[in-house]
Amino acid sequence: MDQVNLKKLAKELNLAVSTVSRALRDSHEISPQTKERVRELAEKLGFQPNPHASSLRQNKSKTIAVIIPEIENNFFSQVINGIESVTPNKGYHVLIYLTHEDYNKERDILQLLRNGRVDGIMVSVSNTTTNLDHIEAWHAAGIPLVLFDRTSEDLDVPNIMTNDAEMAFKATEHLLKRGCRNIAYLGMTGNLSISNRRKAGYLTALEKYKVPAPPQIIELTAKDYINRDILKQLFEQQPRPDGIFAAIEKFAVNAYEVCKELHLHIPQDVKVISFSNLQAAALFDPALSTIIQPAYDIGREAANILFKIIEKKMLMPYEKKMVLPSQLIERASTAVTGK
Amino acid sequence: MDQVNLKKLAKELNLAVSTVSRALRDSHEISPQTKERVRELAEKLGFQPNPHASSLRQNKSKTIAVIIPEIENNFFSQVINGIESVTPNKGYHVLIYLTHEDYNKERDILQLLRNGRVDGIMVSVSNTTTNLDHIEAWHAAGIPLVLFDRTSEDLDVPNIMTNDAEMAFKATEHLLKRGCRNIAYLGMTGNLSISNRRKAGYLTALEKYKVPAPPQIIELTAKDYINRDILKQLFEQQPRPDGIFAAIEKFAVNAYEVCKELHLHIPQDVKVISFSNLQAAALFDPALSTIIQPAYDIGREAANILFKIIEKKMLMPYEKKMVLPSQLIERASTAVTGK
């Protein structure tokens, strides 16, 4: 079965290809009668314009790419959901690429897409990314681009993120107010600005409350078994941390696992709070206090801003650095205990 | 900055466009020397062939589409991860579409893609899909297609799934062996074959063990608050169910929430087991017994099979209906209690 194309329609209707094309795009220079004839036959034969021909001719692909470190993470799933809440209305398609937290993959993917396959990209950089030349080069080439969550303030590129430093401060403050005096921070390796923001919030809180114990910044990895080893060591130190602030959901899970193994009780022995978008956090044993990021909104807003750039509209100043607030939900894992 | 294309390379090298094209595709009819010259300049100028021109000419897009009901679900995230473990090696790109469990969206998306935008699709049908004509039509048009998880045995289309009926049987049996006598099944509305398989497993177990209480098939929805209402009613019935088998992870979470609200104790008052791919299930209060589906493998295998079809290779018989086994993990939520 060969596809029905403009030529076939034109022949059938005794019209020129150009006339058919214009009729279908509702051009003003085609009479209503012929428009109707064309539309009717197109409908009847189920004509669908070939996207590659269109893209080639118009030099636009009606496609955007979303480049994220991983997908087995509620946060990124929700972001994608937010993105997808705008793309179909715009008639756009969404390509997904995973970097698996690998800078080289990230660079290669950006390189791979620099050929017109997409009209714009949305990136959340990997934690092994220290050199931002590939992002810079993309931006310099004038192709629309936004960064979200894992952003970079150095580049003059739209950033969509949450109030990381502020919430990290609040989380640490929350632990302090619940009586913790020896709080460890569990963060990602690497030198991402998001990590730095969260770390900074943690440190600021310790400083403001004049905590005598030195800060403990623990850097964890993508591998659960390594993280559990590191955490075991952490909990066997003296003095043992009495509070854990996990900057990543996964690390809170690791901490829970290790506490269970070492028979440490949450929140009696150690209180835990974490950045997390897991609905089931409330069902944990004990229920996990969380900082919920507006993932869906981040995705939606990032997509909206990207489309503004694609459509060459001016961005409002607040759209260049957009900060959507997170929410701290207090649960049993940071409750005050009798002890 | 205008793109570098074949024409520019050809002019620079004093060669014909066709020669450059052939050189880059490593054609045998180009001398090693000119190949080297061409490659060198292409490298230097960062030449990237325009994918739309290629796709138009070759009538293939190097792109596949993944069409799923939702993405905020560990199972589907893991499937995507599995798919992505294959696609880059094949030089393929992945488009994502969400149906939000809406048959009309699903039909429209398939329609939208029937124009050469993709070389094949992978579908997990929505639960509001009763009519499979759109899938049938796609398949009849000869465009590569595989179904996964939410499949249909009626159609002669490759299916990749898990052993739903068997595991549903085992889950129910497990509850029975732990002393439950009044087990409710929480499933999805709709008439999907996956639901039917799981339901059948549940019923077979009840029958085999000659349970006197009538089966209770509860159909839940996408909305949490509705589900909680239904479950509240369920638990206020007499006799109250002493076992819950959730066919969907989300419904187990709803059940936990309602039990907490009604001060019912798991596993003393009611035992719970669920199909689930949540790593954190072990951290629930109490830890949730789960049937873990091989989501990653399902994605990987489904992608491999799709590529076999795209490459017009013959499928092995077992590849037409591939069943990857799930695993039952027993945890505290189905433990035998003193009572």
Place this chain on the structure above:
DNA sequence: AAATTCTTTGCAAACGATTTCGAAAAATGT
């Protein structure tokens, strides 16, 4: 009535890569 605009359509040239066909040049065989 002639000159002008306006409306509607067609022709042909793009877009950039691939591929068929053929021609020239080089290598081989007789």
Place this chain on the structure above:
DNA sequence: ACATTTTTCGAAATCGTTTGCAAAGAATTT
């Protein structure tokens, strides 16, 4: 030295859609 094959390359057609321009006819103005 000539014929034949092989190697290497170029010209041009092609994929399907869009668009600048021309042209014909209709409508309007002078």
